[in-house]
Amino acid sequence: MQDLPSDRDALQALLDFHVEAGVDLALDETPHNRFAEPKAEPAQAKAPAPKAGPAAPPPRALPKAAAAAPEEVAGMAREQARHAQSLEELEAILAGFDGCALKFSAKNLAFADGNPEGRVMLVGEAPGADEDRIGKPFMGRSGQLLDRMLATIGLDRSQVYVANIVPWRPPGNRTPTPQEIAICKPFIARQIELASPEFLLCLGGPAAQNLLGIKDGILRTRGRWFTYKAEDGREIKALPTLHPAYLLRQPLQKRLGWRDFQALRRALDGRE
C-alpha cells in the first residue's frame, strides 16, 4: 500500500482530499490495493502453498434478500409496502427491509421531512452525505436552496412533505442504479399514496422519469403538468422541475426553477 504521510496535518489534508472527491465511505475493514494483487497463475501451474499471516477479514455478507434477483426483491418490496396503513408503519417496514444493498452502506434511512398533511409533496433522487448523517431528505446545500425556493412562493417545510425515490445514500453519492430504483419504487409509491398530496413536485430527471413514466429529459419536461396515477386510482397533479443540486451547478438555470415554483404557486391558488 502507498506510504501514508506521518504528520497529522498531511494526513488530515489527505483525508480532506478524499472526502472532497466523494470518497468518504469505508466499505471494508482494511483498504485493498487492487493494483498490487498478484496476477492469476497460469492454469497448469500448481497453486502456491498458502502463506502464513493474518487472515483477511471475511467480506461483509449482505443479507439473503439484498443478494436475490432484483425482480424478486421488487416483488417483496411491493408486497411489504402494500401492508403499510400509515406513514409511520411504512417507515418501520422500510427500516426493516433488507432487500436493497444501499441500506448496508448507508448510516441512516432518510425517510421524509416536513409535513405529511401538506398540500405539496416534493420527491428528489437519493440522500447525500448530510441527509445520510441526519436521517432526513434535503438537509445539505441542495436542501438549503430548496428552502429558499419554497420561501419565494410563501412555503416552508412545515407546509410541504419531502422524500426521495431512494431513501438510502448511494456510496460516494453515485446515481442510484435502475435496479436500486426499481426495488425502492414500491415504497415511494406507497408513501405518496399515504401522504396523498394535492400536488407532486418531482425534483430532477430521475424522480420525474421514474414516478411519471416519462422518457424525455428534465429540460424538456420541466414546467409541464403531468398526472401521477397512484395504485389506488387517485390522480395527483405532478410538476417536474430542475433539481436544486443541478441549479447549484448551473445558477443561470435558476430562472427556470423559479418559473416552475411560480406555476406551483398559481396551482395552489387555483389560478392554473
Ligand code: URA
Ligand atoms: N439530493 C436529493 O435528491 N435528495 C436529497 O435528499 C439530497 C440531495
